Amino acid sequence: MARTKEFDPDAALQAALELFWERGYEATSMSDLVEHLGVGRASLYATFGSKHDLYVKALRRYGENRDPSPVEMLSQPGPALPAVRGLVEFYTEDAIRDRRRRGCMIVNAAGEMLPGDEKVAGIVDANWTALETALTSALIRARAQGELAADRDPRALARFLLVFLQGLRLTSKGTPDAARLRDAAAQALTVLDR
Template sequence: MSRVKEFDVDAACDAALELFWRQGYEATSVSDLVAGLGIGKASLYATFGTKHQLYLTALNRYIARGNERFVADFAGPGPALDGVRRLIERYVAEILDESGRKGCFVVNAAMEMLPKDPEVARVVERSWDALELALRMALSRAKAQDEIGAGADPEALAGFLLTVLQGMRVLGKGLDHAARVRATAKQAIAVLEAARQH
């Protein structure tokens, strides 16, 4: 009969996510994880594998939660462009929030681990692909609903917005970031408005 784990695996995953998100991969030691998760080293390895495997688990957990949030921006009836605008505004709010100074875990992972770590690169690319696809689908729906002009290119707009949103995340880690982030978001919304059907 196998022993029942004496700790909450979900809570331990959340604690690992917070540690890696705040400190990064290299700066987070196994000792930090043991202390932060409140479990022994043997239990850590038996449950999660290596530090690298736990990092991938934490990163995927963060992405799954983020995907739920941005899909909600595009869900439901009504103008599709409104959903895209809500997403941009939510990014701004999160970046300018004081707790947001640790940045986006995905962007942090990209800056620290790419291109040297192909496994992390695949996870990051899948995250970006999912966001770009959601944007493209929303913009295609906007075009089908005559919210944007016939000449607008949903694929090009989605790629542009993906780059802008991720760039805003990077800017958000700077010391004097608020004005830049707001100005960038304002310009992105202006691009959407320029594509709007008149």
């Protein structure tokens, strides 16, 4: 007869996500996870595999459960350019409000684990590609609707904004200077001007 799990794996995964997001992969030991999750080491290994397996699952969850979803924000019907501007403003204000200075877990993973970790690289690339694709689609719509000049390259603009947004999240982990972040966002948004 199989033993019943004495913990909620979903809640444990969320708690692991929070701990990894706060401390990073290397600074989080299995002992830290056992203590923070309140789950025995053997149960953690049996349910999630290694520490790295648990980290990868937590990172996937982070990428899949963004609220609000940047892809959804950019996919709303109606004018597209305000949605792109709104996304940049959301990232900026979210970074300013991040009092714990955790930044973005995907950006943190890229900085800590890449190059060299193929699983993490795949997750990072998938997240950034999804955001780039959503930005490109929104900017193509904006150009088709006359919101963006006809000679503008939606894909190049999307790539610029993707790189800017990731840099914004990284910068916010340092000195969270609201004026610095808002000024940079305002300058980045000028690339959308006609």
